[in-house]
Amino acid sequence: MATGPAGSRAPTLSTVAAAAGVSRQTVSNALNNPELLRPDTLARVRAVIDELGYTPNRAARQLRTRTSRLIGLRVDGPGDTADNASMDRFLHALVEAMARTDHHLLLFSGDPRDPLDGYEDLLRSTAVDAFVVTDTYAGTPQAPFLQERGAPFVTFGRPWELPDADWAWVDIDGAAGLHAATEHLLAVGHDQIAWLGWDRGSRLSEDRRSGWESALVGAGGDPEGRTARIGADDVDAARRAAHAQLDAGATAFACAGDTLGIGVLHALAERGLRPGVDVGVVGFEDSLAAQLAWPGLSSVRPPVEDVAAELVSLIHRVLAGDPLGERGTMLTPSLVIRRSSSR
Amino acid sequence: MATGPAGSRAPTLSTVAAAAGVSRQTVSNALNNPELLRPDTLARVRAVIDELGYTPNRAARQLRTRTSRLIGLRVDGPGDTADNASMDRFLHALVEAMARTDHHLLLFSGDPRDPLDGYEDLLRSTAVDAFVVTDTYAGTPQAPFLQERGAPFVTFGRPWELPDADWAWVDIDGAAGLHAATEHLLAVGHDQIAWLGWDRGSRLSEDRRSGWESALVGAGGDPEGRTARIGADDVDAARRAAHAQLDAGATAFACAGDTLGIGVLHALAERGLRPGVDVGVVGFEDSLAAQLAWPGLSSVRPPVEDVAAELVSLIHRVLAGDPLGERGTMLTPSLVIRRSSSR
DNA sequence: CGCTAGGATTGGAACGATCAAGTGGTCCGG
DNA sequence: CCGGACCACTTGATCGTTCCAATCCTAGCG
Numbered sequence: 001m002a003t004g005p006a007g008s009r010a011p012t013l014s015t016v017a018a019a020a021g022v023s024r025q026t027v028s029n030a031l032n033n034p035e036l037l038r039p040d041t042l043a044r045v046r047a048v049i050d051e052l053g054y055t056p057n058r059a060a061r062q063l064r065t066r067t068s069r070l071i072g073l074r075v076d077g078p079g080d081t082a083d084n085a086s087m088d089r090f091l092h093a094l095v096e097a098m099a100r101t102d103h104h105l106l107l108f109s110g111d112p113r114d115p116l117d118g119y120e121d122l123l124r125s126t127a128v129d130a131f132v133v134t135d136t137y138a139g140t141p142q143a144p145f146l147q148e149r150g151a152p153f154v155t156f157g158r159p160w161e162l163p164d165a166d167w168a169w170v171d172i173d174g175a176a177g178l179h180a181a182t183e184h185l186l187a188v189g190h191d192q193i194a195w196l197g198w199d200r201g202s203r204l205s206e207d208r209r210s211g212w213e214s215a216l217v218g219a220g221g222d223p224e225g226r227t228a229r230i231g232a233d234d235v236d237a238a239r240r241a242a243h244a245q246l247d248a249g250a251t252a253f254a255c256a257g258d259t260l261g262i263g264v265l266h267a268l269a270e271r272g273l274r275p276g277v278d279v280g281v282v283g284f285e286d287s288l289a290a291q292l293a294w295p296g297l298s299s300v301r302p303p304v305e306d307v308a309a310e311l312v313s314l315i316h317r318v319l320a321g322d323p324l325g326e327r328g329t330m331l332t333p334s335l336v337i338r339r340s341s342s343r
Numbered sequence: 344m345a346t347g348p349a350g351s352r353a354p355t356l357s358t359v360a361a362a363a364g365v366s367r368q369t370v371s372n373a374l375n376n377p378e379l380l381r382p383d384t385l386a387r388v389r390a391v392i393d394e395l396g397y398t399p400n401r402a403a404r405q406l407r408t409r410t411s412r413l414i415g416l417r418v419d420g421p422g423d424t425a426d427n428a429s430m431d432r433f434l435h436a437l438v439e440a441m442a443r444t445d446h447h448l449l450l451f452s453g454d455p456r457d458p459l460d461g462y463e464d465l466l467r468s469t470a471v472d473a474f475v476v477t478d479t480y481a482g483t484p485q486a487p488f489l490q491e492r493g494a495p496f497v498t499f500g501r502p503w504e505l506p507d508a509d510w511a512w513v514d515i516d517g518a519a520g521l522h523a524a525t526e527h528l529l530a531v532g533h534d535q536i537a538w539l540g541w542d543r544g545s546r547l548s549e550d551r552r553s554g555w556e557s558a559l560v561g562a563g564g565d566p567e568g569r570t571a572r573i574g575a576d577d578v579d580a581a582r583r584a585a586h587a588q589l590d591a592g593a594t595a596f597a598c599a600g601d602t603l604g605i606g607v608l609h610a611l612a613e614r615g616l617r618p619g620v621d622v623g624v625v626g627f628e629d630s631l632a633a634q635l636a637w638p639g640l641s642s643v644r645p646p647v648e649d650v651a652a653e654l655v656s657l658i659h660r661v662l663a664g665d666p667l668g669e670r671g672t673m674l675t676p677s678l679v680i681r682r683s684s685s686r
Numbered sequence: 687c688g689c690t691a692g693g694a695t696t697g698g699a700a701c702g703a704t705c706a707a708g709t710g711g712t713c714c715g716g
Numbered sequence: 717c718c719g720g721a722c723c724a725c726t727t728g729a730t731c732g733t734t735c736c737a738a739t740c741c742t743a744g745c746g
Binding site: 371375400406 | 704705
């Protein structure tokens with residue numbers, strides 16, 4: 001592979017064709033439809049390609065085939081709830097998964113006040129082949145918009161508001177995660193397990209809560225009076241809510257997010273109660289904060305790597321026009337147990 | 344702005360030209376060199392552009408102008424030290440800054456064992472105009488490689504190993520950050536301020552340490568015997584190191600990272616010492632973990648938004664071929680004071 | 687030996703934009 | 717009344733690839 005001096009232009013199909021003594025089209029076929037070439041020709045062309053260090057020009061290919069091998073993802077500023085903590089892991093997994101089929105991720109932004117901003121321009125300029133939409137939980141309008149627009153996309157997040165929406169989605173089963181977390185707390189011997197989540201309006205929180213409730217009821221417990229909901233993802237509000245529940249006799253906490261779980265840990269610290277030993281706590285997200293919190297916050301870990309892989313696989317099916325039997329895939333998170341819930 | 348039925352093709356220059364009764368080139372000029380058109384023609388063309396919802400095809404433009412308006416950034420898996428905590432903020436700021444000049448960020452990945460993997464392909468296929476390289480602190484080979492290759496790039500991180508490297512870079516002045524942090528601890532009344540950092544091999548850590556040292560010496564303190572270095576970014580190792588320093592009489596800690604600072608908080612909790620009141624602690628990164636740690640970890644906050652803006656500005660200058668006077672820009676971080684260092 | 691089927695290979699056109707070199711018209715000094 | 721400068725706009729070529737419709741070659745058959 002020769003890199004060539006900086007000034008000279010990169011080799012093109014014609015360059016390679018001339019050097020190999022074949023036509024442009026044959027070189028193109030060597031890359032895209034090798035089975036059309038006679039083995040010896042193929043070998044010869046490939047040798048020249050390697051020698052010259054030829055790589056097809058993406059722009060030309062994109063222009064001709066009307067496909068960019070780019071997937072768009074809008075990144076919104078901080079200010080969202082929890083989720084951002086796993087964004088890194090998710091992005092990396094997504095990029096990795098896409099690389100396997102020579103696709104790349106294009107990040108764009110938009111006016112925070114307009115959730116649709118940015119999509120239209122990329123579509124019209126044929127800059128991306130499809131989108132990954134990540135924040136459907138609040139019933140945001142991106143998915144319906146893209147669907148009506150005829151644009152390929154997949155979402156990370158189920159269509160809460162539209163139960164029979166027929167687009168491809170992947171989501172994390174928060175209910176299953178909290179069911180497991182709650183059963184774990186029960187197994188360790190806690191019986192007064194409180195729920196600490198966000199406002200009733202948060203689908204995410206209510207979904208997770210349903211897992212707590214089902215596990216609790218399954219063990220003969222009573223969810224009434226053991227539910228605390230706070231407005232924002234705020235440690236201090238969580239700490240106060242925890243105090244109230246502790247006063248009311250709670251011996252463990254299942255939380256909608258790590259921030260809340262850490263708020264509980266703060267309350268315990270103020271009372272001199274030992275996390276894990278005296279009171280069990282489990283959060284959700286497995287953020288760095290959960291790992292570093294003293295003495296380690298058990299947490300439901302969203303399998304974002306699997307989500308990414310599944311999303312990419314769905315994208316390919318959508319782009320290929322394959323009919324997808326099941327529209328959605330629900331992935332079960334795992335539980336990372338730390339000292340906040342072990343005795 | 345009409346979106347048009349999903350099946351019909353997007354309007355092109357010719358479409359618009361025909362509708363406006365002018366030539367392709369005139370429409371092109373209306374977008375790229377509006378000052379060449381007569382005001383009335385310009386208005387008419389613009390009206391048609393809006394009406395048809397025309398957006399230039401990126402592939403065609405890219406092919407002709409040899410410029411993609413995409414900037415590449417390789418995202419590496421987790422496993423790096425600290426830094427990742429601010430990655431979200433940084434990425435978002437970068438995307439925002441690039442959007443202002445209609446540029447987008449393209450994420451790619453590569454074999455973790457080969458720091459150069461991925462760059463070459465994108466260059467050869469003319470997929471990106473330039474790169475942002477983020478992990479130069481370890482003396483990684485990307486920058487020299489790209490420079491020799493004649494590829495435009497900027498780095499987030501100064502050229503530690505190559506003091507007179509002449510590429511464009513931006514970095515955060517860790518020494519200044521720790522100088523301020525240490526002076527703050529002194530001002531609050533601590534005089535036995537220990538340094539807790541990573542191994543001597545970490546440039547990042549040693550740079551920050553120099554800020555602690557200069558502030559300490561400036562106040563008549565003695566850095567000898569007050570320095571602890573641990574091998575990894577590990578809470579538990581930090582906790583143990585903190586115990587040792589507390590035994591040796593330390594009353595405050597300046598740390599190379601938040602993880603270390605949180606380790607100190609753990610040690611204090613184990614001894615029943617009150618953070619801020621009895622012992623002061625300051626971390627670095629202002630990660631979510633620092634915000635949530637009990638009772639709030641003061642931290643040096645890297646101005647990644649400014650870094651992103653400056654990087655983008657440098658990219659433009661590099662791409663325009665402008666001679667850049669100063670190769671590098673050093674940005675001063677701010678100090679976020681929380682209860683771990685207030686009395 | 688001519689003819690044909692089929693695979694291997696080729697050449698021209700097209701994708702949609704910009705570049706470079708025009709075109710015709712108007713204005714103005716000489 | 718001519719020639720050149722300038723303005724506003726147009727035309728043809730081009731970027732590098734893939735699509736499409738040939739064309740060439742080879743082997744097999746009658």
